[in-house]
Structures are given as structure tokens and as C-alpha cells.
Amino acid sequence: MKKKLLAILLSSAMVASLAACGSSSDSGADTAAPAADSAEATTEATTEAADSSAEASTEESAPASDYELTDLYITVDGTLTANVDSGQDKFIEQWEAAVSEKLGHPIKLHINQPEHSGYKDNVAQLLTTGEPGDGQYPDALIMSATMFKQYQNTGILWDMADAYANAEFQARVTLPLINENMKTASGELYGFAPTYGNGCVTYVKQSWLDAAGLKIEDIKTFDDYYNMLQAFTQGGQTGVIAAGFGKLDEAPYINYMPEFWQGAYPAIYQKDGQWVDGFQEQATIDALNRLAKGYADGVIDKDTEEASTKTAREKWFSNDQSTSEGVFTYWAGTWLRTLTDNLDKNEVDTDLGDDRLVQLPPIKEIKDTWGGYINREAPVWVITDDGDGDNAREQAIFDALLETMLDGDTVQTLWTYGAEDVHWSTKAESFTTNPDDPEKKKDYEYADGEFHLKQAPNDPNTVWKKNHLDPVLVIAPLTNGFVDNDPLIEEGNKFFTENCVDAPQSPSSESLTVIEADLVVDKTTLMNEVVAGKKTAEDAIAEYQAEWGDTIQQVLDELNAQ
């Protein structure tokens, strides 16, 4: 009996202790907004700040000077190329020194950089389960346009319209419409794009063209393009590879195979002022039929269906060109240099130097529909709102991070090129890349005061290219005259700028956000089945309409009513 009694007592004690843990967890988790306490924990706010927080009953912006931000937590994707293996510690050190000086008080920067391909999932977890001040929850983070539209209406992002309007960099902004167009109908601005979006262009290997007796200027229509792919497809070689036939989870969806998609847009977009579902349109059916034919004819590499962007590009510039492809549509500008360098590294067409790749002007069918290659909606920086009704923390984050990011000088240079004397320098120096390989060896020599990029910290055989901001895409250029004059990159950017049009705006709808993942899975499955010849495009779209027709119509009604 005593044993039973003791067992009951022990069990009760265990349950009680667990429940106690749970209840404390409940109170923390169930509280929708972190209170001033947690904000203080994050930022070690002063007493004055807490007072002002208590007094603030409206969403009026508090003066930044009332709030001292001492720790800034940001979450970034792979677009911050100064990662932990590439001198991020020096980037942080120099950023802290420069921004502390600007703000007049010390500030520490904490960077969380999850793996690029899992970034979206990681952010969802951080924002759902974390709280400001827990050491992981981001004060600010990067979001793609698609992600941004999904989070825009959730109340988790801070409306930075006032901060943006009053920012010092406004006087130097050359592309004001990039951010103005992101404002909601009621004028709120939940994200800030320091650059415009950029997009993909189609690269063709010059040696393959030569071998096939073709000239790039003769490739003007889809038929020309298709014939080129067929000419490239022989033995183990294939015409084109991409990361999926269409990337249906990320706007602008069609940019990796634009010649096949042409005027189609397999997602919800605005057409003549009305939101429509492009996946149900005839243009999508036609595009799927073209893709299916390309797949059946073998001009599209069979690995395309499952390939990630990394897999696709590595196969394309692999040193085994006998199983490679002639065409690859990828990002413009800096990537032209990167792809060329990788071909060089793999000793592919070394005799052609920087002329290994040619950029294909948009074919007629693309020009007649979209007007050119698609310039995607810009990725944005967002600031998380702690929901305490006081803007002091958020304004301080804006001032420390985004205001300084476009200061035109020291901090903008950090975000553009990286850390001084690590990624770039103005000191006299000379270095050699590939010193042990007489064919690839290249000497670089710079005079004192001459801005130049250094050897990449993670690969001394290549020259560093850029950090997070692309100097060509940025909305407010540097004022210190630091420019990296790589003619190939300039040529790539010029080509894209002359041949691009803006992507359609992504929809922002709560109902769409809820169903989007399942929708993407089903659409991708149907697309893949059609391309693999398992069903016709017409049957696939009919199946899609039967499964999703009503739900999509509700989303469209909701969007059109906004």
C-alpha cells in the first residue's frame, strides 16, 4: 500500500512539475506579442526607452535617440556572399565599427545564415516559434518577393513607410519606383528593396555553336532555338538543362526555361487589371506541350526534373562536356563572370577565354508576349514588429541596418564588396591566381589608392566578385567611386537591362498563403507528368480545375475585391 502511495505521489509530482513547465511555456507562447520586457532583453533598452514605450499608445514613431539598439540579429540567405567561410567575421567587425561610429554607441551584429535552399523553411520556424530577444529571432531578415507577399499581411512585419520616407538615402535614390511600387493600397511599406530584382538570360556555349555551324544572331524564333537544341543533342550531349521545367514555388516561375514558357505564367497574376490564374490559361497548355515535346525529343536533359540549381549549373560547366548541355538560362550580370570562371576552372574551352559564352537575345515569341526576359520582383529586407505598439525598436533597427546600408560610403561598400583588405583594397598590391598552372595563371597588379577586388578568401585562385548588394542593381549608387570594372559583368548587366521587362506583381492573399504549398505540389506534379508524357496538358489542366477550381476562384474573388 505504501509502495502504491509513493508511486502515486511520485507520479503526481512528475505531472505537476511538467504541468508547471508547460504553463510557464504556455504563458510565453500564448502571448501574441512580446512585451516590453522581452524587447528590453533583446536590446538592453534604457529606462527612458521603457518609459516612452509605456507612454506610447499609438503607432507614432519614437525618436531613434530614445532607444539604444546594442544587438542586431539578422537572418540572411546565400546572397550575403561573405559567409562564414569567406571572411564574414571581418565583415561583421568592420560593420560594427562603422555603424557604432555613425550611431554614437556600440552595436553588435549577429548574422544567422541558414543553408540557402532551406532558407524559407528556416525562416518560417524562426518566426513561428521564436520571440524577440531569444538570440535567434531576427530583428530584420531578407525575403524573396514570394515570401514577402505571404508574410505581408500577417502582422509580423513592421510598416516602414515613414522610416523609408524620412531616410537620409532618399536624396540619392535613382530608382524610387522599386520601393514605391511595393506599398499597399493604403500606403504601408513592409519591405525595403535596396536593389532591383535582376533576372535570367539564356547562355549558349560558343564552342557548341561553332561545332553545329550556327550563329547566335540567327537564333530568332522558337523554331530556331529548338533546331539549335536538336543540333546540340547528340551522343550523350543534350540541348538544355535547368533546375526543373518550371520553378512553381518562386516567382517569376518561368525564368529558367523562358523559350518554352514564352507568354505563359503558371500562377496567379494581374491581367488587364484583374487577377487571373495563369495555370489554367491556354498559354500554359501550349507551354506544357512544348516542354513535353522537348523532353520526348531528348533536347531537354532528363536530369532537369529533379535538378537543383546547383546540380544543373555544375553539370553544365562540368569538365565532362560529353554528357553536358549547350544551353543554360541563368542569372544575368555577375553570373556571366561566375559561369565563365567555372568553365575555365574545369578547363572547358580555355582557348575562348571570356568569349566562351554568348547571351541569346529574347526570341520573337518572348518579345511578342512579355517583351523580354523577366526582371523578377526584388528581394526585400523586412523588419519584424514586436507588437508592443511602440516603433522605437523597429526605427532603431531601420536606422542601424537599412539607413546605413545605403550610406553611399563605408557601410554600403561593406554590403557591396565586403570587408576592406579582405575582399577588396585600395592599397598597392600584386597577386597571382592559379600560380601553379601556366595556362591559367593570371597576374594582377594595383597601384596605391586604386580600388580593386582581392583574391576570394575561400578560393585564392579566383577574384572576389561582390557581397550582398550588386553595385549595378542598387537603387542608390556608391558615392566613394569604388567601382569594379569587370567588362564581362558590365556587358552582362547591359545586355539584361536592354532586354528585360518587369515581372508581374505577386498576389498577397491570406487564403492563397494557406493553400500555396499544396497548390505548388499539385501543379508541379501535373507539370512533370505532362512533360514526361504521362498525361496530356489538357487532361492535366482539367484535373487541376476539378481539384482546385473552386478554391482558386475564391482566392481570385478575394484578390479582385481588394
Place this chain on the structure above:
Amino acid sequence: MITTHMLVIPCGHPCARVPTQPLNGVILIAKKQKLTTSTGRPIQKKPLGKRIWNNRGFYLMFIPVLVYVLIVYYWPMLGIRYSFYDYTLKKIEFVGLKHFQKMFSEKEFWKAFTNTLVLSVTKLFITTAASVIVSVFINEMANLFAKKVLQTVIYLPHFMSWTVTAAIFTLFLSTSSTGFVNETLKNWGWIKESIDFMHETSLWRIVYYLVNIWKETGWGTVIFLATLAGINPELYEAADIDGATRLQRIWYVTVPELANTIIIVLILNLAKVLNLFESVFVMYNNRVFEVSDVISTYIYRKTFLTAIPNYGYTTAVGLFKSLVGCFLVIVCNWASKKVRGRGIL
């Protein structure tokens, strides 16, 4: 006389003949029967408090384990309460059984549940059968060197991660020009068009089972080989004297001796049939969801591939999976008791 298993109390005098169940230095009789001497005089147990005090060293050593178990196993379990909540971003609202209702009405969920059972159980039987056959084959090998080499070679795949295994087989079976199998079959003129092994719903499960056989058969032989090593050689000698052929020796001696072990292996593994994730996750794709999506991959997609996931729903699915798993463990425990006289718990 109470049972057939008797012990003598270590006092040097057979004053108390009781069944085996020593505890805390005192010999106890079976459950619900009082401890008595041979004359029927009840033996008084020491009070519990005193017994704990007497064994305080052991209890002290047990405390860290208890704390570890509470923190690592039980504390996170409190999260199951979210299966009754809507949990998205900063919104946490009690919704009762809403998620369970949604789950049971979802076609996708039932598909995943069915696939889990089919894949797991089939895989279990196939890999066990393969392990038994290979074990018998190895056991019959006379050349010791060849035997050891073979054992080592077939153990190796077990130590490869599923990610690497999937990458190898995906490349091996690819329809592109780098796919060894398709290219070879084409070169031999056996096929004209590549076979899409990884994307055909009719082929995917077969490939999955074959990859599992390749990876796990070797490791599965360990326990069977141990059993085979313990078979009394006299049985084989008797079979030889009776004129049994080699196949008859296997069928009438080896297989019956292995039967108990086979059943035990099956029972022990049956309790884990719902724990299927990694091997499927690295091999499946959109086009074969119909035959490959299992509960764990379903939970993964709903949690990590959704823009703003509802953790409440996926917790509910996880809870359901755990309850079914728990039920299976109890059934297996019962079956184990029936077959080998002791449970697995």
C-alpha cells in the same frame, strides 16, 4: 511447493523455498503471494522508507537518469498539447479536435498512412527473408576466407547514409545519358527508350524494396548467423546419418532452428513500422507521391515546405502516429510474450 523454480535463501538453511524473483537482497514469491518461511510463517518486509535508505546509493545514482529522462523525453512531450491548438506565427488558439477532424477527412493523409503500412511491412518481410536466405547461404559456405569476405562486403552498405545511397541509385537508374542501367540496357539492345525507374508509380516501390535489400540485408544477417552458429552439430550429423541431402538438411534442420529467431525479429521490428522517413524522403518525388508518401514525409511537407505552417495540424498528425505506434508496441509486446515467454517492454 509453489513453482518449479526454487531457490534456497542464502542463510545456509533451506528454511524458505520460494520462486525466483530476488529483489533488494530479499527473495520474494510470485505476485500477490506473501513471502513466507517453509513453516508458513510470514516474513516481514522492511518498511519502504527504510529500504530506500538502505539503498540510498542506488537511488542517488538514479537521480541524474530520472532528471535526464524528464527533461529530454517528457518535457518536450508537452508540445503535444498544440495538436488541440491553431499554431501559426504568433497566433495560438485552442481549437479542440478540429485538426483531427481535418486529418481524418484528408485523402492525402490516408494515402500516407496506407503507404506507410504497405511500404514498411513489405520492406520488413522482404529484407528479413533476404537476410535469412543470405545467412543460410553464408552458413553453408565451407571456405572460411570467402565467407568472411562476403560477410564484410554485404555489411558495408548498412554504414552508408541514406542520402548517399539515394544519390548513387538515382544516378545509377537515371534516364539521362549518365544513367548506367538504362544506357547499358540500350547498348545491349534490350530497350529502346529509357525506363524511368524513379518516377514511375509502378516501379518506384520495387526500386525502393531492392535498395532496402541492398542496404540492409547484410546487417540483418548478424542475428541469424549468431543463431545458426548455436545450432547443435549433432542435429546435422543425425541428418547425415539419415541420408539427408544438403537441401534437406537446410529445410529440416536449419530453417526450423531459425524459425523462432525469425519470428522474434519480425515482432521486434513490427513495433517500428511507422518510423519510416529518411529512406523514403531521399528517394521519392512529386510524380510518385501516390505510392511513396508516408506519414513522416507528409508531416515534413506540411511543416517545413509550407510558407506559414500550422504547427497544430502537424502535431496532431504526429500524435496520431505516436498513438498508433504505441498500440503496435503493445501488440508486439503481447505477441512476444506468447512466442518467447517474455515481452519487449
